[in-house]
Amino acid sequence: MIGKTRVVPAALLAVAAAAACSKKQPPAPPPAPVQAPNQDSINAARAREDSIARAEQARRDSIARAQAEADRLRAAHDAAVNTLTQVIHFDFDSDALTDEAKAALDAKIPILNANPGVQIRIAGNTDERGSDEYNQALGQRRAAAAKRYLTQHGIADNRIEIISYGEERPVAQGHDESAWSQNRRDEFEITAGADDIKGVQ
Amino acid sequence: MPRSALVVCALALLTLAARPAPAQDTTTQRGVRIGLTYQPGTKPGVVVLPVTGPDGDSVRAILQRDLDYGDRIEVITGDAITSTASTQTGGGGSAINYGVWKSLGAAALVEAAVGPLGVHVVIHDVTAKRAVRTGDFSLSGAPQSPEWRMAVHGISDEIERWITGVRGIARTRILYVRGNRVYVIDSDGYGERAVSDAGTVLAPAWSPDGRYIAYSRLERRGWDIIVHDLVTGSSRTLAATPGGLNTTPAFSPDGKSIAYAHGDENGTDIYIASLAGNGRAQRVTVGRGTDNISPSFSPDGGRVAFTSGRSGHPEVYTADVDGSNVELLTPFNFGDQYYRSNPDWSPDGRLIAFQSLLNGQFQVMTISLRDRTVKQLTSEGVNEDPSWAPDARHLVFTSSRTGVKQLFVLDTESGRARQLTHAAGARLGAWSHWLDHVQ
Numbered sequence: 001m002i003g004k005t006r007v008v009p010a011a012l013l014a015v016a017a018a019a020a021c022s023k024k025q026p027p028a029p030p031p032a033p034v035q036a037p038n039q040d041s042i043n044a045a046r047a048r049e050d051s052i053a054r055a056e057q058a059r060r061d062s063i064a065r066a067q068a069e070a071d072r073l074r075a076a077h078d079a080a081v082n083t084l085t086q087v088i089h090f091d092f093d094s095d096a097l098t099d100e101a102k103a104a105l106d107a108k109i110p111i112l113n114a115n116p117g118v119q120i121r122i123a124g125n126t127d128e129r130g131s132d133e134y135n136q137a138l139g140q141r142r143a144a145a146a147k148r149y150l151t152q153h154g155i156a157d158n159r160i161e162i163i164s165y166g167e168e169r170p171v172a173q174g175h176d177e178s179a180w181s182q183n184r185r186d187e188f189e190i191t192a193g194a195d196d197i198k199g200v201q
Numbered sequence: 202m203p204r205s206a207l208v209v210c211a212l213a214l215l216t217l218a219a220r221p222a223p224a225q226d227t228t229t230q231r232g233v234r235i236g237l238t239y240q241p242g243t244k245p246g247v248v249v250l251p252v253t254g255p256d257g258d259s260v261r262a263i264l265q266r267d268l269d270y271g272d273r274i275e276v277i278t279g280d281a282i283t284s285t286a287s288t289q290t291g292g293g294g295s296a297i298n299y300g301v302w303k304s305l306g307a308a309a310l311v312e313a314a315v316g317p318l319g320v321h322v323v324i325h326d327v328t329a330k331r332a333v334r335t336g337d338f339s340l341s342g343a344p345q346s347p348e349w350r351m352a353v354h355g356i357s358d359e360i361e362r363w364i365t366g367v368r369g370i371a372r373t374r375i376l377y378v379r380g381n382r383v384y385v386i387d388s389d390g391y392g393e394r395a396v397s398d399a400g401t402v403l404a405p406a407w408s409p410d411g412r413y414i415a416y417s418r419l420e421r422r423g424w425d426i427i428v429h430d431l432v433t434g435s436s437r438t439l440a441a442t443p444g445g446l447n448t449t450p451a452f453s454p455d456g457k458s459i460a461y462a463h464g465d466e467n468g469t470d471i472y473i474a475s476l477a478g479n480g481r482a483q484r485v486t487v488g489r490g491t492d493n494i495s496p497s498f499s500p501d502g503g504r505v506a507f508t509s510g511r512s513g514h515p516e517v518y519t520a521d522v523d524g525s526n527v528e529l530l531t532p533f534n535f536g537d538q539y540y541r542s543n544p545d546w547s548p549d550g551r552l553i554a555f556q557s558l559l560n561g562q563f564q565v566m567t568i569s570l571r572d573r574t575v576k577q578l579t580s581e582g583v584n585e586d587p588s589w590a591p592d593a594r595h596l597v598f599t600s601s602r603t604g605v606k607q608l609f610v611l612d613t614e615s616g617r618a619r620q621l622t623h624a625a626g627a628r629l630g631a632w633s634h635w636l637d638h639v640q
Binding site: 130131132133134136137138147148161162163 | 403404419424449462464465467468490508510514540542543563585628629
């Protein structure tokens with residue numbers, strides 16, 4: 001296959017060179033009987049050239065389309081993973097789901113429905129205020145609140161694990177409301193089926 | 202029962218200490234609010250004479266520090282003591298000049314000698330001008346080893362009992378969390394060592410005999426309660442608690458069971474499991490989806506104090522161990538915010554120590570079980586996680602007053618505080634019982 005494509009241009013050049021040389025001769029000899037076949041062969045060569053170019057183009061287009069489709073799927077996958085692992089936040093000493101948290105959970109539901117093989121783990125976290133020990137229980141309650149919301153919206157109970165990290169795993173290290181509000185959160189980890197996640201339109 | 206005798210002694214002493222007197226406080230650290238005034242003059246002055254024999258200087262230093270940390274004795278030291286002592290001891294056994302010691306403020310003298318069989322101790326009553334008590338104590342281990350120091354602490358505690366009628370608390374240790382391990386440290390701040398593997402660990406607790414510790418450790422699927430044998434070094438997971446959140450273990454006073462908090466998707470509740478048993482646990486609280494955590498047994502083992510969020514915010518409650526007779530212990534708004542937690546029942550049964558949010562920061566308080574009188578014990582920095590010493594008078598707690606979390610020891614009678622740990626990040630202190638059978 002590769003050998004053939006290399007040979008074809010060389011043959012075309014030879015034919016074209018022969019045709020050019022014959023045109024430059026001043027004394028016009030009697031019409032050469034080879035002229036018509038020459039034209040035919042040029043046309044044929046051009047046609048072949050065009051057809052090869054079209055095939056090449058089609059091949060490139062096909063690759064580009066496949067690439068675009070792959071990119072689209074990859075982007076959809078990434079978007080789905082991002083949505084699924086989107087953190088939700090809580091008010092101080094509260095496990096109540098805010099409207100923002102509910103919206104973030106609502107966005108996860110179609111992805112979980114479209115990917116029945118996916119399992120997740122919800123980890124509840126607290127800020128550094130409050131009792132270290134009581135915060136273990138508060139983190140547990142925050143994880144349970146998100147799980148309850150998802151199961152109430154049709155996600156199977158056995159697809160969701162929960163755990164509490166209490167105040168032991170802060171994402172923000174400061175000692176002010178800005179840090180505290182970032183740390184009062186549920187994190188979502190995909191524990192099974194992460195590679196095959198399909199996005200939803 | 203020895204405990205009731207001890208309670209009577211403690212009550213008698215507290216009655217004496219509560220007499221009104223001019224307030225004079227020179228040793229209380231800044232930031233500690235004083236419930237009762239600290240009066241050096243009301244404590245018996247005691248001189249620990251130079252200790253003869255091998256490592257006598259070390260023995261003397263430990264005795265002096267222990268008696269001082271007990272807060273019931275005024276340990277008299279200084280140049281006058283040193284020069285007077287040099288004329289009266291030195292191997293010759295010259296007669297003790299009680300008059301001179303009385304003029305220096307001593308009510309009692311401690312005379313000790315280290316010999317091949319241990320330490321021989323004589324207590325002299327300076328006013329009566331005679332020896333009133335003698336005793337012999339064995340030492341074990343190499344000088345300065347953990348067991349050797351514990352043996353000397355045991356001598357201090359007996360001396361304190363002989364002089365004041367109340368046993369000292371030197372032969373004890375404190376568990377706590379620092380970084381990713383559980384640590385233990387002697388009551389005088391010596392001998393810190395790790396007693397857990399590395400991991401995310403919380404809520405350490407002692408068995409009454411001091412042989413076992415229990416704590417909560419983060420695993421892949423949740424928190425387990427680990428029971429660790431300090432003698433054999435072996436650990437096991439409390440079988441009653443598979444999966445979910447299992448934390449804040451507390452040994453019952455008879456050492457046979459553990460109360461702990463178990464959390465799942467329906468809130469966190471307190472259970473009691475037998476240590477020898479088949480893994481079944483008896484439920485104590487019915488929190489209906491709320492958080493119930495941090496149990497602490499009453500000294501008779503009949504009730505538990507715990508933190509509960511059942512009213513919408515954390516408060517301290519008490520209940521019988523079968524879950525009946527639930528009582529809200531802290532129904533008052535002490536500060537500007539509702540948050541009270543981490544109760545610890547005093548060994549004499551009279552008080553419960555806890556932490557309360559006040560102006561946005563936790564402070565350590567006590568509440569009387571008899572009349573619900575509340576005392577605020579701290580005010581500088583964030584102060585939390587109180588745990589009683591076996592004398593029901595001293596508390597260890599976590600304080601941020603130095604800028605990082607450290608453990609401090611507070612004498613609740615005088616308000617005197619001392620820093621126990623010096624490596625940064627110590628928290629969740631738990632004070633042992635007397636470690637009579639532990640080296």
